[in-house]
Amino acid sequence: MRWIVTCAWPYINAVPHLGTLVQLVSADVYARCMRKLGEEVLFVSGSDEHGTPIEVEALKRGISPKDLTDRMHRYFCKLIDLFGISFDNYTRTESPVHIKFVQDFYLKVQKNGYIFVEESEQLFCPEDEMFLPDRFVEGTCPYCGYEKTTGDQCEKCGRLLTPTDLINPRCAICGSSPKLKKTKHWYFDLPRFEGHLRSYIEKHEALPQNAKSMSLSMIDEGLRSRAVTRDNRWGIPAPFPGSEGKTIYVWMEAVLGYVSAVKEYFERRGCPEKFDLFWKDPDTRSVYFIGKDNIPFHTIILPALLMASQEGYVLPYNVSSTEFLNYEGDKFSKRFRRGIWMDEALLLLEADYWRYYIISTRPENKDANFTWEDFEAKINNELNDVLGNFVHRVMSFLASRYNGIVPNADLDEESSDFLERCLEVAKRSISYIERFMLKEALKEAMSIAREGNRFFNEREPWRDVKVNRSRSDTTLIASTQAVKIISHVIEPFLPFTAEKLWRMLNLEGDPHSTTFDDMRIMLRSGHTIGYVKPLFEKVSAEELKTRLERIRREIKSEFLLEETS
Ligand SMILES: [Zn+2]
Ligand SMILES: [Zn+2]
Structure with missing residues (x-):
């Protein structure tokens, strides 16, 4: 059996906290175990670096999004290494292989008849003079009534949304209420896969119950076409004829990274033909370690895209999702500095x-x-x-x-x-x-x-x-x-x-x-052991907290480990 082991691509607008580590370590445990069972394993992931939050963050810092993600990606690679996450390929969505793969992929999907163009009215902020895709809009979720949801997905109920779904929409930059304005976008015809998706999910025994029931109820409610393009500058240029100036929606390209990362791995090693062996052979199983909010992208969007390409890709074998990790009874929060960040953790303990x-x-x-x-x-x-x-x-x-x-x-x-x-x-x-x-x-x-x-x-x-x-x-x-x-x-x-x-x-x-x-295999009699020393030392919560406070006081750099190493 061949395995593609992956975890959700970390979004690198900031140094990740311990919550991100849950998926990284989980996937790593699985990949290491399969290797030790003698299976053929490819463990891949990468930095997810496009989309509005990074654009907004770069804007705030007065640097280009690419400068921001170059630094973040480099730093993140170092953290991954120090945490012992044994990726065979940890890449990024700015990788030329990924960019070309995504563009070719969508041209193929268009050629197969699953992309259509539609003019629609989108939310536009007159103050900022720009369209407001995804997280540039905040408002109330029409399904569960959560008042601070964003225009891409409801944080509370997990439903996928489009900005115009929101009740009482507000511009996330300036807070003013947006106007509707005409624009043209390319859409993925998701509803045409309802039947296939339903039977894939129902028949798929390895999929856990929570992922199954969540996905099936979304199909029952009726799937809607998903916009593939965005009026953003930062992202992969849309390849469709007439789509100049638009980019591919970050969610619709990062999921394809699971495929392109494998392609990149084998191209780099000079055996590109092995790519098909991994992604198109029924003896390959792909497993995904993700947070529960990501389930629909892995049980609905990704399989539908793979089907739409008609390239014979294997569909996800298992989606192992986890709930959230909180910190002292509350959510991790960068703004309130509540939590522990991955680099801080390493400064405290191995x-x-x-x-x-x-x-x-x-x-x-x-x-x-x-x-x-x-x-x-x-x-x-x-x-x-x-x-x-x-x-x-x-x-x-x-x-x-x-x-x-x-x-x-x-x-x-x-x-x-x-x-x-x-x-x-x-x-x-x-x-x-x-x-x-x-x-x-x-x-x-x-x-x-x-x-x-x-x-x-x-x-x-x-x-x-x-x-x-x-x-x-x-x-x-x-x-x-x-x-x-x-x-x-x-x-x-x-x-x-x-x-x-x-x-x-x-x-x-x-x-x-x-x-x-x-x-x-028994150790032989007469075998001499090496130098013996204690494996661990005891810790004190009070002392660790004090040390953490001192680290935060004394190290001003955003990249803690760069300043201390
Ligand atoms: Zn909701
Ligand atoms: Zn605005």
Whole structure:
């Protein structure tokens, strides 16, 4: 089986906060797990850099949108790297490959008869002398009555909107009420795919229930044609004859990045023919890690576009959506500086602390809430006291009492049962990942260390080592092997910790490219382990908060890590 693993393309108008990390880390866990299962995996995403919010932000700073996204993209690549997100290709929507792909794609869709042109009246701000697409308009949602919705999608109920749907529309720049003015736009004939979409969604067993029911109810309400073009300057120039001066709507091109990023990857590696193998072969499965507000774009718009191209692209296999991550009971807010940003997080602690927290509180069925107290508890009581403690006890015992050499002894019944249990749990953890239940998977992985602590306590090797050496030998063999199992099972979640364990165990190769099968292979007697040191340190919520405040006071640059490195 071949896999295309992706996550929503981060919108880079600002440095992302921890909420963005939920999808990045989730997709990374999945991609790493599939690689270790020996599957062929391509993990792609990129910076989403067109559209009105970036145009507005650049306007405010007095720089060009391209200057803004060049800097942001560069910085974001660095953050991704530091968080250990193992993309095979992290690209951007300004990539020439993407731009050409999108233009050719829409010309094909037009040729196939699914694009039509219509003159319509659009909202126009007389004050700012411009049309007001998408987020340039605010108003009340006609479906749920939410009063501060924007003209592209309702933040509250998730419905896709067009600016003229809004009740009491206001210009988002100056607040005045817009007028209607005639303009010409190119539309994608979405309603013609209602039947196909319905059967794709109904028959698709892998799609989770929430994505299914949300999408089907949208189809029941009736789909509407979606404008492909916008009266924006910043974006991909629309390719249609007569569309000069217009750009492709950001939402209608960024979703195609999943396809173009794969194309770019293989072109760069000099084997462009492999692109078809990934995107047009029924043995490929594409999976998407997104926020729940993005579901319609991945279950309706993307599949419909892929169908409309008549290129034989495989349709999305699964859409794993999460609810929102809040901060101390409230939404993250840049304006009120409420939350933690990705770069700040790295200045406080290494990536694996955050990766652990993100997955162990992953908002799978309901919103999750970051609190410093909860963070402290999870890091100290789980990561440190369970995982860190087990590894340290075993490895330092082996180092001090056995000169770091794995002894030679046969396993007794108790210790071979213990190892069987560890392997069982490992298998369960992996199968939870395959079923997109990452939180549960991490819990299972951690329970190996929990079992390990219990085993080590019950066996009391510190007594045996003097009076019953062969029993203590057996205990150490089994416990060290459990550490090896952990170094595999934990790799998708905590890749940096897996590397540390790998070095501590003094294994060949690395934990990323070695498959899960390797965990069954016993460490040889006589094998010498490496240097042993603690994996984690305890944290204090109060101290972390104080340090964060100091960082914010002292570092004035928007790009924290550039100033400190
Ligand atoms: Zn609404
Ligand atoms: Zn205005």
